[in-house]
Amino acid sequence: xxxxxxxxxxxxxxxxxxxxxxxxxxxxxxxxxxxxxxxxxxxxxxxxxxxxxxxxxxxxxxxxxxxxxxxxxxxxxxxxxxxxxxxxxxxxxxxxxxxxxxxxxxxxxxxxxxxxxxxxxxxxxxxxxxxxxxxxxxxxxxxxxxxxxxxxxxxxxxxxxxxxxxxxxxxxxxxxxxxxxxxxxxxxxxxxxxxxxxxxxxxxxxxxxxxxxx
Amino acid sequence: xxxxxxxxxxxxxxxxxxxxxxxxxxxxxxxxxxxxxxxxxxxxxxxxxxxxxxxxxxxxxxxxxxxxxxxxxxxxxxxxxxxxxxxxxxxxxxxxxxxxxxxxxxxxxxxxxxxxxxxxxxxxxxxxxxxxxxxxxxxxxxxxxxxxxxxxxxxxxxxxxxxxxxxxxxxxxxxxxxxxxxxxxxxxxxxxxxxxxxxxxxxxxxxxxxxxxx
DNA sequence: ACTCTTTCTTGATCTAAGTCAATTTTTTGT
DNA sequence: ACAAAAAATTGACTTAGATCAAGAAAGAGT
Numbered sequence: 001x002x003x004x005x006x007x008x009x010x011x012x013x014x015x016x017x018x019x020x021x022x023x024x025x026x027x028x029x030x031x032x033x034x035x036x037x038x039x040x041x042x043x044x045x046x047x048x049x050x051x052x053x054x055x056x057x058x059x060x061x062x063x064x065x066x067x068x069x070x071x072x073x074x075x076x077x078x079x080x081x082x083x084x085x086x087x088x089x090x091x092x093x094x095x096x097x098x099x100x101x102x103x104x105x106x107x108x109x110x111x112x113x114x115x116x117x118x119x120x121x122x123x124x125x126x127x128x129x130x131x132x133x134x135x136x137x138x139x140x141x142x143x144x145x146x147x148x149x150x151x152x153x154x155x156x157x158x159x160x161x162x163x164x165x166x167x168x169x170x171x172x173x174x175x176x177x178x179x180x181x182x183x184x185x186x187x188x189x190x191x192x193x194x195x196x197x198x199x200x201x202x203x204x205x206x207x208x209x210x211x212x213x214x
Numbered sequence: 215x216x217x218x219x220x221x222x223x224x225x226x227x228x229x230x231x232x233x234x235x236x237x238x239x240x241x242x243x244x245x246x247x248x249x250x251x252x253x254x255x256x257x258x259x260x261x262x263x264x265x266x267x268x269x270x271x272x273x274x275x276x277x278x279x280x281x282x283x284x285x286x287x288x289x290x291x292x293x294x295x296x297x298x299x300x301x302x303x304x305x306x307x308x309x310x311x312x313x314x315x316x317x318x319x320x321x322x323x324x325x326x327x328x329x330x331x332x333x334x335x336x337x338x339x340x341x342x343x344x345x346x347x348x349x350x351x352x353x354x355x356x357x358x359x360x361x362x363x364x365x366x367x368x369x370x371x372x373x374x375x376x377x378x379x380x381x382x383x384x385x386x387x388x389x390x391x392x393x394x395x396x397x398x399x400x401x402x403x404x405x406x407x408x409x410x411x412x413x414x415x416x417x418x419x420x421x422x423x424x425x426x427x428x
Numbered sequence: 429a430c431t432c433t434t435t436c437t438t439g440a441t442c443t444a445a446g447t448c449a450a451t452t453t454t455t456t457g458t
Numbered sequence: 459a460c461a462a463a464a465a466a467t468t469g470a471c472t473t474a475g476a477t478c479a480a481g482a483a484a485g486a487g488t
Contacts, residue, residue: 364444364445365444401447404446
């Protein structure tokens with residue numbers, strides 16, 4: 001658990017390569033260490049908060065609601081990740097909101113302060129453009145994955161990604177299956193059936209949360 | 215049909231608000247008026263073209279292929295629109311490609327030239343950040359619409375959007391139904407059935423391409 | 429150890445949308 | 459105006475995944 005704004009900002013991958021001078025400039029305009037209990041809202045639809053949010057500890061869900069009140073998880077921010085969206089640059093109304101999934105603490109930088117800093121630092125602007133470009137690519141990839149891959153392909157891809165990160169074909173799921181279902185955009189029932197299929201196929205061995213990829 | 219690079223760039227909404235000085239700087243580094251026949255490729259997956267593309271005339275599809283060779287239409291660029299993606303800022307491999315849908319002509323600005331200009335012009339950087347922010351929001355909206363709305367809701371929304379733009383409840387489809395189906399991410403057969411449903415519901419009157427929203 | 433709550437599983441059923449195939453309508457080229 | 463090509467419609471069938479409902483298993487609090 002970090003305890004200074006400097007540490008919080010420096011730890012964020014999107015800022016970490018920046019020269020310390022710029023980081024200190026960011027620290028100066030940041031609002032330090034806000035605490036949020038699990039389930040509480042960091043910002044809500046139509047809020048004019050307009051700030052850049054850096055997660056120090058905990059997890060934060062960024063979601064969207066449609067007219068019928070149905071929620072869609074856009075992404076979950078983990079420690080040191082930054083919510084670059086939230087209309088930091090555009091004035092467009094946003095219909096999404098951020099909610100603490102676990103007890104969390106965040107740093108914030110207000111939109112106007114950040115924009116002023118950008119004006120004076122072309123390097124920072126260029127850096128942010130790169131970040132946005134990556135986010136864009138990522139979002140596109142996700143959209144492609146959702147419309148071109150079936151649920152079981154998505155699940156398998158997810159499992160292989162974990163195995164790759166852990167560099168081990170045996171691992172435990174870090175999240176509940178319910179949460180996994182949400183992030184794969186399927187129901188828990190469907191996920192349960194997909195797992196069953198993978199087991200009978202002999203693609204995986206599954207014992208509770210423990211998974212062995214064959 | 216425009217005939218100078220200046221006109222081409224000035225006509226693009228994302229650049230039009232910029233001071234003429236900057237536009238001229240953009241013109242200087244732009245590659246003028248390339249012609250593409252319908253069906254030909256502007257860039258392909260893994261190409262290292264890395265240029266910003268401004269459509270002068272015609273229509274250009276930006277698509278993606280998955281492993282099975284299935285195509286997904288990301289968006290269609292019309293006259294004066296700019297392809298801000300195509301790894302302009304990131305080095306990440308992109309799996310997508312651009313193909314002329316109709317005979318088209320485009321202006322291009324090479325990545326390195328553009329980045330150099332950005333370095334010297336914080337205003338331009340900030341401007342581009344705004345553009346990216348909007349694109350990001352747009353993409354998110356689309357993803358939400360695709361996973362939260364059913365096909366008939368998407369169709370109706372599309373029809374209402376046209377009516378709103380034309381400020382008239384009676385209008386003609388500017389594209390073929392086949393193309394509409396692609397952009398709604400459904401098959402032509404399904405679209406045909408949806409239209410039929412809307413007609414029997416009494417939601418619309420349809421005669422060939424002419425539509426009256428009731 | 430024993431509730432109470434939440435997660436997970438399983439079965440039965442439903443539905444939106446895709447696929448395949450055949451036909452009709454519209455558009456295009458000459 | 460006519461032939462050929464492309465677009466649109468229709469029907470029969472399949473399928474992935476959702477929904478509803480009911481149990482089983484696991485976890486948490488006392």
